[in-house]
Amino acid sequence: MKIKNILIILCFITGLNTAFANEGWINILKAGGNNKGILCTKAIQGAIDKASTNDGGGTVYFPAGNYLTGALKLKSNITIYLDAGAVLKFSENFDDYLPYVEMRYEGIMMKTFSPLFYAKDAENISIKGRGVIDGQGKVWWNEVYRIETAKGPIPLTKWQKMWDEQNPAIGYEPYYKRTMDKKFFRPSFFQVLNCKNILIEGVTFQNSPFWTINPEFCENITITGITINNPHSPNTDGINPSSCKNVHISNCHISVGDDCITIKSGRDADGRKYGVATENVTITNCTMLSGHGGVVIGSEMSGGIKKITISNCVFDGTDRGIRLKSARGRGGVVEDIRVDNIVMKNIKENAIIMDLFYDKSSKEEPVSERTPIFRNIHISNLTGTDVKKAGSIVGISEMPVQNISFSNINIQSEDGFTLNTTDNVEFHDVKVTTKMGASFEIENSNNLILDNVATMKPIANTPLIKLTDVSNMMINNNFPMFATDIFLEADGAKTKGIYLKNNVFNNVKKVVNKGAALNAAAIVE
Template sequence: MKKVFLVIFVSVLTSFISVSSATNGWLNILEEGGNNKGELCTEAIQKAIDKAEKNGGGTIYFPAGDYLTGALRLKNNITIHIESGATLRFSNNFDHYLPFVQLRWEGTVMNSFSPLLYGKDIENITITGRGTIDGQGEAWWKEIWRIESAKEKLELTKYQKMTQEANVGLETAPYYERTRNFLFHRPPLFQAFNCKNVRIEGVTIQNSPFWTINPAFCDNVTVDGVTIFNPHSPNTDGINPTSCKNVHISNCHISVGDDCITIKSGRDADGRKWATPTENVTITNCTMLSGHGGVVIGSEMSGGIKKVTIANCVFDGTDRGIRLKAARGRGGVVEDIRVSNIVMNNIKKEAFMFNLFYDKNTVEEPVSERTPIFRNIHISNVTGTNVNTACRVIGIPEMPIHNLSFSNINIEAKEGFSIDTASDVELHDVKVNTQIGASFSIENSKNIILDNVSTTTPIKDTPVIKLNNVSNIMIGNNFQMTPTDVFLEVDGLKSKTIFLKNNVFEHVKTVLKKGKDLKIDIKQN
């Protein structure tokens, strides 16, 4: 009896395991016609994705090995799981990214090559695992370099002709014609277009043809624990949400050939037509190495960007730290931005850059939907070393940058703070040690508070604070602890209502140096 019972038990257990394996929603790609030997298996992978969706959803599992594929179309309720030791490698044959699909490319909705991983109008899509996604972007980079570097006009390739035919009537601003005329739009590695519940977690992504993770018009996007590595490559931004809401980026490590993280919402008239802001964004616990900017907002921001927090990040070796950029003609409002607890080192240009003059060829125009706006931006608790320029703020006369504050900032830089055309700006507990020029230079601005600002490395015959054409400014609670030649220099016919209060100038040789165009008295007490 015992022997019969054991046989029956083992038989039932084996049957249970078989049924469980068949119904748990996992599809091993090696059992679905794929291979891990580096041979093209796009069709098998796509069939597995379609099969999982038909079954209500599931996980496409890539065990260790080398998988070669062309563009993949993601579907509802699908997880791509790439195991440790597995590499999902994308073909460098451009034909494998046809037919064209609708996507947002550099802020304009158009038809072009399919992103390597693409989903449209779907929900619940996930890419996870400890494996690698390799975009093999070098072929794409070389093609754009070939076109851009040509000294004479080239005959259009078949792909350029296809792009032209697929986008008849697409309007762009005149300044953008140079880019549009190349008509060769490298695809982003990942774009979900109008999707919900998007998650990318744990994987390493490298060698993207263009922007790497680029959700567009999506709701509830999470990118967590992702490593992105795109060395020596053009326009290979790391993470670029555009016109998305409820975006969470955390614990990522990024080193790329353009901006590490960029928040966008569309370009010019096309961005205003779609009128979809990016909002409710959190960026936390990330490290950024090589890149044009650590976290950048713009320059495609015509749909608006609001409610963004950036915290607990390290920028080490980026060209800039925090950068906001826009230009006349873009329109859009960037507002309600909070940055805190940031450490920067080896910043090649500006630690902070806020620029409404990104296109220097524009001229002043009446305020309209074309006028970009930066307002309600607050920075606190930042340490910077080996920085080239601490900060540059550049507004436009018809729309000064408004309501900007810096608190508890300590930066070692070659050059200091430079603020031009702004209003309602406050600096509290800001120390900037410079090698060239004033630590704080402000011009063409109004409603300014400088509270406990200082330098421990004053420069001979150079003011700590330099003002030109400013009004309604309070300079208070300042104490230069080290011997200083000049604390404040003021000039400009438009300068007025400047107050000094509760300052200690025990170590200052010249408290105030007046410029030749200054026509007012400065009140001190």
């Protein structure tokens, strides 16, 4: 009986060993690599190539230790797995990112340095584990600073000359000339083109040369449980899906030198040429600290952006919270956006901003494929404290921002909401407590509802609501609970059809303060 049991155990162990052997795990230390910080790009790339040729693919495994590599080309059916204690650093030598490859830089296709992780036309790619991946981006940042701060012309580097040779005819709008004239385009940390089934889980990315996680023209992307930390660095966005479909971002912690999460789809004519929207995106359970914006849509949105949900997120210390930005000439439609259950604190500028006038110098033009559109955007259950400005919505004269709603919002800010050139905007159960100015200041807009809006601390001789050239508006179900000097101030020859219904103004000294240009019949009480 004992011999039989021993044989069974041996068979079991042999089976396990066979199973593990067939899993396709390649320990990089057994494949010519080292964990002493000595450059081993060839060994790592060789392991990736070998893993991709196995039936069912394979995993390149990094045990604890320090690794150094140049650019890596990811293949189909492979996993990069970094164990706890593993630190994979990328080379500071620009030559380790040659030859130039086709990639997308800020929404324009070109040939330039290879992204640190790069793939094209591949599928089933994963980066997993509890290790750290360090882009050592400072050398890239310093080179940009050197070019930008030069006083007068400076000699072109060999990389700038290479860029000229390999990009003979790239079109772009005049406003983008300053960027293109640099001829130096830093690589994204992770950029994959036209790939499917991407998983990034658990790892920490830090010190990216440029944008960090940047899938382009991809489908079925899951990014979960990662940390991104890019301190004091230019253009080091966190997660930037662009022209992608079916994207899931969850449980991430992001602190970067630019926007934390940004949704894009190409720039201007180049973006419209490909015409691939970013759609079906969920962002949930993320925390965002340092960054120009928490979740941003645009400004490169020329291919369109639609069907986006953002929920259960915390923004603490970002310059802005939710930001949508575009301008004339970009084109594209941003629509079907839902934002829910958000907490913001210490927002240095706007909690919410929707801006179609991002290029302030642009002039009105006929509606065409160049005209950007923001519509069908709904924000609910948001709390903000220590905010500089509650929100700003700015349309362009030929295309107002359309069909927007705010529900169950409570913001404490220095300044309130401003709306200019909007159509069909609603506020329901919204409290905006300001230190200066009206809580709601609306100009050049039509078709609005303000339903149960309030401030917790009315300001002396300052209206809660201020209107200029506004038409067809319902202000209803309002009950100012605290002593209020002025509830509504209205002016402008175009102001008309302002209805005050079902309100209780017992605590209000003056319900309406009428401006000199206001028509006598403009307000109906």
